[in-house]
Amino acid sequence: MTTRSSPLPARLKSLLLLSCFLGGIGLMHAENWPRFRGPSGQGLSTEKRLPLHWSATSNVVWKVAIPGEGWSSPIVWGKRVFVTTVTDQSTRCRVLCLDRDSGELIWDRTVFEIVPLRKESKNSYATPTPVTDGKRVYAVFGDGSMAALDFKGGVVWTNREISFYSRHGLGASPVLHDGLLIMPFDGSNRVLKAGIWPNTSDEERLGWQIPWDKAFIVAVDARTGRRIWTASRGKSRIAHVTPNIHGTGRKAELISPAGDVIQGFDLRTGERLWTAYSQGEGVTPSFAMGEGLVFTASGFEKTTIRTLRLGGRGDVTSTHVAWEQRRGVPSQPSLLYLAPHLHSVTDGGVAHCYQAASGEVIYAERVGGNYSASPVAGAGHIYFLSENGETVVIRQGAEFSVVARNAIQEKTQASMAVSNGRLFIRTAGNLYCIGSKH
Template sequence: MRTTCRNAFVHLCCVAAFVAITSEASSAENWPGFRGPARQGISPEKGVPVEWSATSNVAWKTSVPGLGWSSPIVFGDRVFVTTAMEKGVSFRLICFDRLTGEVLWNKQVFRQKPGNKQKLNSFATSTPVTDGRMVFTVAFDGGIAAVSTDGTVVWTNRDYEYYSQHGLAISPILYEDLLIVAFDGSSSGQDPKVGWQIPWDKAVIVAIDKNTGEVRWEGKRGLSRIAHVTPQIFGENGIDRLVSSAGDVVQGFDLKTGRRIWTASSPGEGVVPSLVIGEGLVFATSGFGESAIRAVRTGGEGDVTATHIAWETTEDVPKIPSMLYVKPWLFLITESSIAKCLKAATGEVLWRQRLGGRYSASPVWADGHVYFLSEKGETVVIEAGPEFKVLARNKLEEMCCASPAVSQGNIFIRSEHNLYCIGRGR
């Protein structure tokens, strides 16, 4: 069921807000969705903070009501996160002033249905995405919405009722006028193993018109299992393609129609880390069970398992944090704090070190540095390179599972109860 707000005044307000925000952001580096502008965890900015604490080099700190592990996104002078209140029933989008941390608005988007989830998951884990005009969210039960930057719900889509034994953790992405969401859940029927431990054919990738909320196409996976992987875009022979993985598969899709073009087998379930791209390869992990990292060549038709897997390894496989590609290296962190640097083209290990602590957040790169944020709120900053060198250890002493955002010279870190803007105010 789709609901559209057709009020002309609302539309004019959206346009006015878009003009204002895009004017502010025209020369700034935004962080508009999960893992940044290219979904790779990479920031092109210089002068990003390297050292801080809970009381030093912090521009501001603001309390975040409710609970959610969505990552902050930044566009112009606004920062957005989702949260869940009332024991998960009230799914909300919050907007902060980037310069001061002031809460500009806190809007209920859905009354949702809390269900099963992993202990570390939340009822608001999906990171929103924005084009500067609207912010797009996915609720725990699969509700999709577009909210204007002034907090007005423009449209909602309830066509897809999502359920998973693990809860929902995927994030939507934008491509041209499409909002793309991968629903890789499991059965809510009598046998909970279906779709989780037993492959099924109900997973779907949905492309929605970002302006209206209408479904434009559906991509079918075939047999697969639970996953929480945010899709990615890659170029293939001058044509943009969608690449998406789930339990047991890594797949390429036509962005115009949703047709599945190729599939590579990647046995496992409960896949969380999102895909990263580089060297003509898609770097994927296979989640729980038969855990492995695989580098898959793009292209081909049909089942490309035998021809397109460039390399794979079963050692030190991250099951929650996404990997980080910084040419020519691939960095990773496991939940148990093993950090590694590999040659992306071959998988050769250049170094392996234990950082200490537990990790759920995905690493980010900025100004030659890699930032690893632990669940206890310690950010280990290393030099990005073939030799291991720690530059700083920065402690906030708060639980942190959301991935950091980097924008306009600052690092935005969401803890269990607060949102931090690290660095001098800009």
């Protein structure tokens, strides 16, 4: 006599099928990292599991040499990784596309040839991180030239009408919003007509140490590259801060700090909505947002973390400053908001944690090393990537706890990208994919 297993109840079958389906979705999901500092522009990853331990030879999925020089961060969309660089004595501007899982080069496109101009020694002509909408990748290079490429490497459009000159070079990155590609140009005075430089010390200092009225923000049509609007800052000083978007729909506004001002702009017209005056120049750290506040850092001269309440109009300097803090101010790494805390790491390697609502210092602990890259957070940890290639991993929260120190021992200034449970780290010569081999 044969026996038969009794069939599973229909409800149990449905639950099992649903569980498998949801589990499959979980395995298939891989977070895109489409711009500088990720989806929100704030260095925050939603990945549930990220690597904690690696070296130059362990837990390396792949390592690929990147030609030339550039400190743009890699970006990731689906199974594509994009990175920009300049080669041939910084005259050829190139966009590279690699396979996310293998590192194989898919295409390498030269989009411009430029004349290298003056820049800060730590800067490069390929410092702006590209941005993608999943259909095209948009790149900006050190002289202000812009290009859009499709995912097959075809050049869709170029825009070379923006001439940007600065004693430090270009350091901010573009953002995309509602069909607009937006880029700030917060330079200093540089009269470069057939190689002519300013003749007086005041001219040389204009925009750097003396406020200048020529800084601007440009929005171009992401489909065509045609300029839609240009916003004037008024008088301001040099900066390299990547802007970000606050709000949605018709209430969305562009927040864009410069050297000694923090400003909000109408995204449809470029109209300047509000300004808070600050003290500083050469500002590089990108700001953080949360709890109705925007957290900014002026890292040179009178170094200050300045926190503003959003929602004002006009001059909000005396009405919307929530708090200021002079301890732990970075001059290059960006701020990181993880409710209810704000985190920073100084250029000299001291990590700070603050109460985001008040600015009270919770801890200040030395992590060691020197820092240019911005921290990222994900899966319960914060990752600080130093200039010598060491990543210090700490736990999120109000108690300082180092989980790991991971050394690649190659120079790096680019911020890491996060996708598919892996970290993408750019060094002076290579791009690493860190994690387990799925």
